[in-house]
Amino acid sequence: MNSVFNDPGFWHRLQFGFTLVYHYLFPQLTMGLAWFIVYWKWRALRTGDEKYNQAVRFWAKIFGLNFAVGVVTGIPMEFQFGTNWSDFSKYAGGVIGQTLAMEGMFAFFLESAFVGALIWGEKRLGPHGHFAAAIAVALGSWISGYFILVTNAFMQHPVGYQIETNGSLGIASFSAYLLNPWAFVQFAHNQLAAVVTGSFVVAAIGAFYALRGVHSVQAKLYLRAGTFVGLIASLLVAFPTGDQQAKMVGNHQPITLAAMEGKFEGGKMASVALIGQPNVEAQRLDNPIEVPGALSFLAYGHFGSFVHGLNDFPKDQWPDNLELLYYSFHIMITLGSLFILLMGFATLQNWRGKLESSRLLLWVLILAFPYPYIANTLGWMTAELGRQPWLIYGLFHTSDGYSKVVSNGDAIFTLIGFTGLYFVIGLLFLGLTGLEIAKGPGRETNPVVPRREKVLA
Amino acid sequence: MIAAWYAVVSFMLIVYVVLDGRNFGAGMLHWFVAKTPDERRQVIAAIGPLWSWHEVWLVGFGGTLVAIFPRLMASAFAGYYLALFLILWCLILRGVAIEVGGHINDRLWQTYWDFIFVFSNFLLAILFGAAAGNVARGVPLDVQGNFSMAFFTDFNVRGHVGLLDWYTVSIAVLAAVMLAAHGATYLTLKTEGPVHDRSAKLAKYLWIAVVPLLLIVWVESKIVRPDLPGHGALFNPFWWIGLIGIVASAFTLISGLTSGHELRAFLGSSFLIFALLATGAAAIFPVMLHSTLAPENSMTAYAVAAGPMSLHLATIWWPVGFALAVFYFVFISRRYAGKVSVQRDTQGFY
Numbered sequence A: 001m002n003s004v005f006n007d008p009g010f011w012h013r014l015q016f017g018f019t020l021v022y023h024y025l026f027p028q029l030t031m032g033l034a035w036f037i038v039y040w041k042w043r044a045l046r047t048g049d050e051k052y053n054q055a056v057r058f059w060a061k062i063f064g065l066n067f068a069v070g071v072v073t074g075i076p077m078e079f080q081f082g083t084n085w086s087d088f089s090k091y092a093g094g095v096i097g098q099t100l101a102m103e104g105m106f107a108f109f110l111e112s113a114f115v116g117a118l119i120w121g122e123k124r125l126g127p128h129g130h131f132a133a134a135i136a137v138a139l140g141s142w143i144s145g146y147f148i149l150v151t152n153a154f155m156q157h158p159v160g161y162q163i164e165t166n167g168s169l170g171i172a173s174f175s176a177y178l179l180n181p182w183a184f185v186q187f188a189h190n191q192l193a194a195v196v197t198g199s200f201v202v203a204a205i206g207a208f209y210a211l212r213g214v215h216s217v218q219a220k221l222y223l224r225a226g227t228f229v230g231l232i233a234s235l236l237v238a239f240p241t242g243d244q245q246a247k248m249v250g251n252h253q254p255i256t257l258a259a260m261e262g263k264f265e266g267g268k269m270a271s272v273a274l275i276g277q278p279n280v281e282a283q284r285l286d287n288p289i290e291v292p293g294a295l296s297f298l299a300y301g302h303f304g305s306f307v308h309g310l311n312d313f314p315k316d317q318w319p320d321n322l323e324l325l326y327y328s329f330h331i332m333i334t335l336g337s338l339f340i341l342l343m344g345f346a347t348l349q350n351w352r353g354k355l356e357s358s359r360l361l362l363w364v365l366i367l368a369f370p371y372p373y374i375a376n377t378l379g380w381m382t383a384e385l386g387r388q389p390w391l392i393y394g395l396f397h398t399s400d401g402y403s404k405v406v407s408n409g410d411a412i413f414t415l416i417g418f419t420g421l422y423f424v425i426g427l428l429f430l431g432l433t434g435l436e437i438a439k440g441p442g443r444e445t446n447p448v449v450p451r452r453e454k455v456l457a
Numbered sequence B: 001m002i003a004a005w006y007a008v009v010s011f012m013l014i015v016y017v018v019l020d021g022r023n024f025g026a027g028m029l030h031w032f033v034a035k036t037p038d039e040r041r042q043v044i045a046a047i048g049p050l051w052s053w054h055e056v057w058l059v060g061f062g063g064t065l066v067a068i069f070p071r072l073m074a075s076a077f078a079g080y081y082l083a084l085f086l087i088l089w090c091l092i093l094r095g096v097a098i099e100v101g102g103h104i105n106d107r108l109w110q111t112y113w114d115f116i117f118v119f120s121n122f123l124l125a126i127l128f129g130a131a132a133g134n135v136a137r138g139v140p141l142d143v144q145g146n147f148s149m150a151f152f153t154d155f156n157v158r159g160h161v162g163l164l165d166w167y168t169v170s171i172a173v174l175a176a177v178m179l180a181a182h183g184a185t186y187l188t189l190k191t192e193g194p195v196h197d198r199s200a201k202l203a204k205y206l207w208i209a210v211v212p213l214l215l216i217v218w219v220e221s222k223i224v225r226p227d228l229p230g231h232g233a234l235f236n237p238f239w240w241i242g243l244i245g246i247v248a249s250a251f252t253l254i255s256g257l258t259s260g261h262e263l264r265a266f267l268g269s270s271f272l273i274f275a276l277l278a279t280g281a282a283a284i285f286p287v288m289l290h291s292t293l294a295p296e297n298s299m300t301a302y303a304v305a306a307g308p309m310s311l312h313l314a315t316i317w318w319p320v321g322f323a324l325a326v327f328y329f330v331f332i333s334r335r336y337a338g339k340v341s342v343q344r345d346t347q348g349f350y
Helices: A008-049 A048-081 A086-120 A122-156 A175-180 A181-212 A216-252 A252-261 A294-300 A322-351 A359-368 A371-387 A408-439 B001-031 B039-066 B070-079 B081-101 B107-137 B166-190 B194-224 B238-259 B264-282 B310-334
Strands: A161-163 A169-171 A271-278 A285-293 A391-392 B287-289
Touching: A008 A048, A008 A122, A008 A181, A008 A216, A008 A371, A008 A408, A048 A086, A048 A122, A048 A216, A048 A408, A048 B039, A048 B070, A048 B081, A086 A122, A086 A169, A086 A175, A086 A181, A086 B070, A122 A175, A122 A181, A122 A371, A122 A391, A122 B264, A161 B070, A161 B194, A169 B310, A181 A216, A181 A322, A181 A359, A216 A252, A216 A294, A216 A322, A216 A359, A252 A322, A252 A371, A271 A294, A271 A322, A294 B238, A322 A359, A322 A371, A359 A408, A408 B081, B001 B039, B001 B107, B001 B166, B001 B264, B001 B310, B039 B070, B039 B081, B039 B107, B039 B166, B039 B310, B070 B081, B070 B287, B107 B166, B107 B194, B107 B264, B166 B194, B166 B264, B194 B238, B238 B264
Parallel strands: none
Antiparallel strands: A161 A169, A271 A285
């Protein structure tokens, strides 16, 4: 049997990775969608146009479904710090526990208290109260993101810590920990990427209605907002946030940068590989098409800057899955560039008033919606694979972090359990979202949603 | 300082149990108090919009536990590995059942999700009860402060114990009956019509059944942990406040049940569970995890706490977060006050 399957660390990583990737499919949409809902509610307040309220009601329902799945899949994430990564929690709990607890107290409480009000409370709260609920939910989801990213940023670039007398980590400077520069860059990059997901989904549903010739007012609203916000967010994800993120990696994790680019030999005028296949055994990039000097410029600001290659570092410090890291990073970049082109073209067509009539483009917009999810996932894979073999960069190895008392069999058992359960949840989620989309945002002839005597619980 | 944090962490878990316990209870009784599909939707509507808000308290507890007592969190969660994942899966299934059951108006579809709902709530009550029993009885902690447990061993309470033995099973039964009684009291408050009448009747029977079970568990606890309550507890004001709280809330509950004051009965029921668990938490302090192998392996709150700086920082932000939570709590309680309607609206919600 291959040795990796006998390594409990492999199973703990696989389970955490799988449950995390799955969980994050939902928050990335809610974080992206939240500000669309706030914007439409604000427009409804300003203009009194009922179409905006209709959009709010429809998207609040989609939001609610995503939120519910996000909650149920999110609770296991927190618990796995103890169940699967107990040695890591023992070592770093005094630091990362702070932000995990703060997420619960400051963000999750806020979001979950008001999400019900956003979805069902329009009548009881009145227009201004409903607007406030939308803002509370949006703030809650973004604050939640910040605390989680501070936690992750500590693992990427530990700051503000000290080693306590018992050998575990404690906090030395709370402000340094909370204001980790890595967290700022990562937060901006990640949140904008969530907005890209949100805008692609908004645009895709608009395109779907436009192609079917139903809900034409709403379709136009979604298409306009989705493509324009999508263009802006896609641009900002690449520059400056993506660029800053890469510089951050270059400055603090040079080995990771070399691995992301498949660069085995270091040097000046380092090139960026547009395509190519990393060949770890031969220690070279096969069949590359490269732009000379580009990596030196992008990472350090000068074409002549020296960029380290993997061979400048001992092999035990290399990320342990170079190929996956390289491809994750490159496919993410490629997708991100395509997003800019697609949304740029769609915005142009919209500006010319031809968006709703160009069926091919509408089809592309519908079919494009899964790709931001893929790009977001690949971005996280780049961050987390690039951090290996460290769990906390430079301080604590991943192989030291998992629960030594949990056997392989237990970890495999729960992984299989999650796989089955999440498959069913995925089916249900898609089915119910499909139902909501089919039901649509209500008839245009009857803009006020049917009277409902809301005595809800 | 450590004692205060022990109180805070216990408080968060207990609040979670009291808040979500009513949902476990109402969920367990779902089939017995609601016979028609519409009645069943009514029970779901009594729980529906708030379950995620209640589950957040579990998240808040988990986060605070990592921050304040990281070493305890690490040993306990890894040791309870399979039991915890069962709890997590049941929580997932429960949430899914609430969300998807009402989305499709089809008899078979709803019957299926009603079954998942009842089943997962029942299992949750049992599992949380067994978990409480495990905390009281202790776990086979070794010298390094690690343990791993099978579901059951020889059903004995000493040495290499399992998750289930005669003591933890009886606490699980007590938990199931008591949370069912709590849920019935809650449904009496929130519903009208036949569901209300059946719940009111069940609440009385179930609370009567709680009394002998509570006595049995008390006697058993004396046998299993003769060292409790320790000498510390007798001088611990919380322990005495807890005892007075138990008596006072029991009277509130009884007077509410007999006089038909539904809100008074529900408050009494909530505070009774709160006071019982708080007294238990005060009784075991300062030991957070007792070792069944050797008492010197036990983990005390002082030994497993995070460094002084981490505790100091948490003292600054935790009260702020908690004040906000109380504010949301008031907002939510006011917004969702009153009974759920029997009529379904056009959106499929009550």
